[in-house]
Amino acid sequence: MNLVLRLAWRNLWRQPRRTWLTTGAMVFSNVLLVFMISLQFGMYRLMIENSLQAFTGHMQVQAQGYNDDKKMRQTVPDIVPLASALRSQLDSDEVAARATAFALASSEERSYGIAVFGVEPRFEPHVSSIPGLVREGRYLDSNEAPEIVIGKVLARNLRVQVGDELTLLGSGRDGSFAAVVATVVGIFDSGVADLDRTIAEMPLGLFQDVFYMRGSGHQVVVNAPRLGQVAELKQRVAGLLPEDQGLVVQDWDALLPGLKQAIQADISSAVFMYAVLVILVAFSVLNTQLMSVLERTHEFGIVLALGLKPGRLGRLVMLETAMMGTMGLLLGALIGGAVTAWLGIQGFTMPGMDEMGAKFNLPSRLHPDVTIASLLSGPAVVFLFSLLASAYPALRIRRLHPVEAMRSA
Amino acid sequence: MINTLRILTMLAWRNLWRNHRRTLIMLGAVVIGVWAMIFMTALTMGMVNDMIEDSISALPGHVQVHHPDYLDDPNITNLLPLPEEAIADRFRSAGFLAWATRIKVPAVLSSERESRGVTLLGIDPQREEAMSFVDYSAVEGRFLEGPDDAGIVIGRKLAETLETELGKRVVLMSQDPDNDIADRGFRVVGLFSADVQAYEEQYVFAGKKTVQDLLRVGDRVTSIVVLGDDYRDVEPVFAKVSALVDDGVTVSRWMEIDTYLGTMLRVMDGFVLVWVIVIFLALSFGLVNTLVMAVFERVREIGLMLALGMKPSGILGQIVIESMMLLVTGLTIGNLLAWATIKPLESGIDISVVAEGMAMMGAASVLYPQLRFEDVILANTVVLILGFFASLSPAWRASRFQPIEAITRVN
Numbered sequence: 121m122n123l124v125l126r127l128a129w130r131n132l133w134r135q136p137r138r139t140w141l142t143t144g145a146m147v148f149s150n151v152l153l154v155f156m157i158s159l160q161f162g163m164y165r166l167m168i169e170n171s172l173q174a175f176t177g178h179m180q181v182q183a184q185g186y187n188d189d190k191k192m193r194q195t196v197p198d199i200v201p202l203a204s205a206l207r208s209q210l211d212s213d214e215v216a217a218r219a220t221a222f223a224l225a226s227s228e229e230r231s232y233g234i235a236v237f238g239v240e241p242r243f244e245p246h247v248s249s250i251p252g253l254v255r256e257g258r259y260l261d262s263n264e265a266p267e268i269v270i271g272k273v274l275a276r277n278l279r280v281q282v283g284d285e286l287t288l289l290g291s292g293r294d295g296s297f298a299a300v301v302a303t304v305v306g307i308f309d310s311g312v313a314d315l316d317r318t319i320a321e322m323p324l325g326l327f328q329d330v331f332y333m334r335g336s337g338h339q340v341v342v343n344a345p346r347l348g349q350v351a352e353l354k355q356r357v358a359g360l361l362p363e364d365q366g367l368v369v370q371d372w373d374a375l376l377p378g379l380k381q382a383i384q385a386d387i388s389s390a391v392f393m394y395a396v397l398v399i400l401v402a403f404s405v406l407n408t409q410l411m412s413v414l415e416r417t418h419e420f421g422i423v424l425a426l427g428l429k430p431g432r433l434g435r436l437v438m439l440e441t442a443m444m445g446t447m448g449l450l451l452g453a454l455i456g457g458a459v460t461a462w463l464g465i466q467g468f469t470m471p472g473m474d475e476m477g478a479k480f481n482l483p484s485r486l487h488p489d490v491t492i493a494s495l496l497s498g499p500a501v502v503f504l505f506s507l508l509a510s511a512y513p514a515l516r517i518r519r520l521h522p523v524e525a526m527r528s529a
Numbered sequence: 530m531i532n533t534l535r536i537l538t539m540l541a542w543r544n545l546w547r548n549h550r551r552t553l554i555m556l557g558a559v560v561i562g563v564w565a566m567i568f569m570t571a572l573t574m575g576m577v578n579d580m581i582e583d584s585i586s587a588l589p590g591h592v593q594v595h596h597p598d599y600l601d602d603p604n605i606t607n608l609l610p611l612p613e614e615a616i617a618d619r620f621r622s623a624g625f626l627a628w629a630t631r632i633k634v635p636a637v638l639s640s641e642r643e644s645r646g647v648t649l650l651g652i653d654p655q656r657e658e659a660m661s662f663v664d665y666s667a668v669e670g671r672f673l674e675g676p677d678d679a680g681i682v683i684g685r686k687l688a689e690t691l692e693t694e695l696g697k698r699v700v701l702m703s704q705d706p707d708n709d710i711a712d713r714g715f716r717v718v719g720l721f722s723a724d725v726q727a728y729e730e731q732y733v734f735a736g737k738k739t740v741q742d743l744l745r746v747g748d749r750v751t752s753i754v755v756l757g758d759d760y761r762d763v764e765p766v767f768a769k770v771s772a773l774v775d776d777g778v779t780v781s782r783w784m785e786i787d788t789y790l791g792t793m794l795r796v797m798d799g800f801v802l803v804w805v806i807v808i809f810l811a812l813s814f815g816l817v818n819t820l821v822m823a824v825f826e827r828v829r830e831i832g833l834m835l836a837l838g839m840k841p842s843g844i845l846g847q848i849v850i851e852s853m854m855l856l857v858t859g860l861t862i863g864n865l866l867a868w869a870t871i872k873p874l875e876s877g878i879d880i881s882v883v884a885e886g887m888a889m890m891g892a893a894s895v896l897y898p899q900l901r902f903e904d905v906i907l908a909n910t911v912v913l914i915l916g917f918f919a920s921l922s923p924a925w926r927a928s929r930f931q932p933i934e935a936i937t938r939v940n
Contacts, residue, residue, distance in 0.1 A: 135825075137821050138818055138821060138822065141814050141815075141817055141818040141821065142814065142818060144814050145811060145814035145815065148810060148811060148814065149811060152807065189689075189690065190690065191642070191643060191690070191692070192642070192643055193642075221644075222637065222643075222644040222645050222646055223637075223644070224637045224702050224710070226704070226708065226710065227708075228708065229606075229708050230604060230606075230704065230708060231702075231703065231704035231708060231710065232635050232646070233635055233636060233637035233644075233645070233646025233647065233702075234646060235646070276602070277602055277604070289637075289702070289710070290637075290644055291639060291643075291644055295641055295642055318646065377885040377886075378885040378886050378888060378889035379886070379889065380886065381882075381883035381884070381885050381886025381887070381889070382883070382886035382887070382889045382890055383886070384882075384883050384886060385880070385883040385886045385887060385890070389569075389572075392565075392569065393565075393569065393804070396561065396562070396565040396569075396808065397807075397808075397811055399561055400558055400561065400562055400808070400811040400812055400815070401811065403554060403555075403557060403558035403561070403815060404558065404814055404815040404818065406554055407551060407554045407555060407558075407815060407818065407819065408818060410550060410551070410554065411551060411822055414550075470796070471792075471795065471796060471799065472792035472793070472795060472796040474792075475788050475789045475791075475792040475793075476789070476792065476793070476796070478789070479789050479889075479890070479891075480889075
């Protein structure tokens with residue numbers, strides 16, 4: 121082993137209790153950071169995936185302004201041909217057209233205001249999990265038939281079952297009166313309360329007739345193979361759109377701004393907490409290293425008098441910190457990773473997770489997943505700030521005068 | 530005894546400042562830790578408090594009375610089995626902070642251009658002023674004037690979506706108890722704004738009498754809403770309301786109606802404790818380290834004191850007192866710093882960049898930190914108690930030194 125390394129290592133163990141306590145502070149913070157960061161990002165990923173899979177999709181082609189106002193007449197013209205053109209050009213089935221309107225749905229006993237969607241029964245299953253979640257009856261299968269699929273809560277509130285008829289009253293695209301009687305053929309249970317309570321789906325062809333859409337619709341949903349490829353696919357889709365129709369592609373964070381912002385708000389409060397932890401560790405290191413430098417004033421005086429450059433002594437102190445930091449990093453990442461991985465397999469829950477999960481589309485049992493990033497990002501920051509904290513004691517050595525230093529006790 | 534304590538205290542205080550750099554660094558860590566505990570707690574509690582107050586003002590009230598099926602199926606058929614007069618007779622003299630009867634049912638509101646599903650509230654505006662989320666005086670146009678007002682008041686955001694404005698007509702559709710469509714034109718007389726934007730899209734207000742006539746329900750209502758003094762303590766109101774109503778109805782506390790918020794309140798109270806303890810643990814490594822160093826430097830002098838006849842308990846006390854002094858000083862400065870940073874923020878922190886995210890969590894886009902006395906006490910108590918235990922180990926070790934060995938030890 122190199123001489124300087126050995127010197128630094130031995131210096132570290134002149135006061136084993138102190139070194140262990142300082143390393144302990146690092147390990148404590150690192151374990152916490154690894155666990156929290158893994159949990160957090162695992163949760164975000166689930167929140168996004170669950171919210172998007174259910175209905176919204178990764179991106180949507182819409183008329184300019186529709187995303188802000190959601191007005192009936194902000195339409196995408198000739199939406200079915202557009203969707204099929206996109207399908208063939210992207211060589212993907214995960215493209216489906218929709219149109220939507222608000223309507224009063226009446227059963228024999230009850231009436232509720234709902235959002236009705238006209239969907240393409242053949243392609244909707246590729247972009248939304250709702251068709252697969254039909255628990256009673258079946259999903260839509262024809263593009264024209266007067267059939268409707270509704271959410272479980274809505275079915276309960278309307279007191280209807282598969283086979284019953286629903287009357288929908290609303291206004292068409294031109295503001296005229298629109299009405300249709302449709303048979304409930306399926307009831308879905310998505311687990312997302314908002315969807316189960318307020319959404320009904322009917323064939324797009326029927327929808328366009330009833331609401332006077334003249335071939336238009338409101339959104340073409342396009343899914344990317346993975347969340348990470350959304351930006352790239354968005355570019356491609358934007359390039360394929362016909363010009364002069366004022367169409368735009370909105371990706372998921374524009375479609376569900378609340379989701380991204382909820383995540384951002386959560387991240388910023390988490391960053392504050394992590395920062396406090398890291399700073400406290402840095403103080404611990406500063407204290408330890410300053411003490412260890414002050415203790416050695418006498419000995420530093422001697423080696424300086426023997427001709428050692430103060431810079432080398434400073435580097436020695438930094439090296440000691442780096443060694444301590446490495447131990448903290450390795451132990452922290454190891455213990456943190458093991459604990460997190462174990463909880464990832466076992467799954468764990470917190471009090472209140474049921475209610476919070478329902479709000480953010482999360483399961484009530486969480487499985488944090490350990491990734492290289494979640495394992496190393498926190499400990500790396502702790503390591504960096506520890507080095508930074510020991511800069512002050514290391515620089516103090518430059519102010520030592522050999523003779524005075526040797527005289528000190 | 531008192532004298533010994535005085536000497537120990539003086540010794541401890543002087544010892545603390547023998548190595549002022551180390552003490553100052555440790556003090557800095559304690560100050561930052563305590564500041565972070567209190568600051569973060571104030572932000573969290575502020576957010577939870579806003580969420581709950583907003584939500585309670587939209588429910589509204591702390592306790593509500595409904596037909597047993599209403600909460601699951603908020604429909605006009607699930608009316609309270611009591612005529613309004615009978616309710617008023619019982620509630621009038623019960624001494625609640627505020628109470629009201631209302632009709633709350635789903636409906637569809639249409640302008641000439643758009644339709645939206647909304648929640649229709651048929652209210653008596655005078656009765657609800659104290660508990661509503663709508664600030665009557667800030668309504669554009671005017672708020673409802675009485676239970677038989679013929680106008681409708683809708684949210685600003687809803688007016689924008691429906692492309693309607695003050696003075697224009699809108700059509701309201703709902704059902705009567707026989708499931709016949711009940712619809713009626715209303716003139717928009719007022720536009721309200723709300724802290725939580727979703728309320729502006731969801732709720733529309735009309736006179737209670739007008740709504741009763743429209744829905745053909747006579748003098749019946751769907752809900753009684755009652756406001757108490759403190760949302761954290763609703764049991765007295767709950768008991769009083771339960772005694773006033775008959776068996777055939779359900780009385781619910783706000784945390785049963787809005788389970789998400791009820792849970793949030795509990796979870797956040799727990800979170801605050803966890804946060805305080807985590808910060809303390811991070812601090813404790815430094816604290817113990819400082820004490821270990823302090824003892825290590827003074828081995829010979831501790832040995833001398835023991836040799837001169839100081840009791841081991843004196844040594845123990847001296848070091849524990851030294852540690853507590855450090856913590857108390859840190860706590861004092863940390864508390865002051867927290868107070869000084871929270872006070873100027875109490876007028877509200879604008880977090881509207883993430884407004885829609887906060888709305889998803891159920892919070893408004895302005896955060897009002899809430900510095901609660903009990904949270905400050907909690908943080909200080911945790912630090913002092915755990916600090917005491919953390920300093921016991923180095924202090925115990927020091928008090929067990931063998932005088933001879935200690936005096937002759939060479940550093």
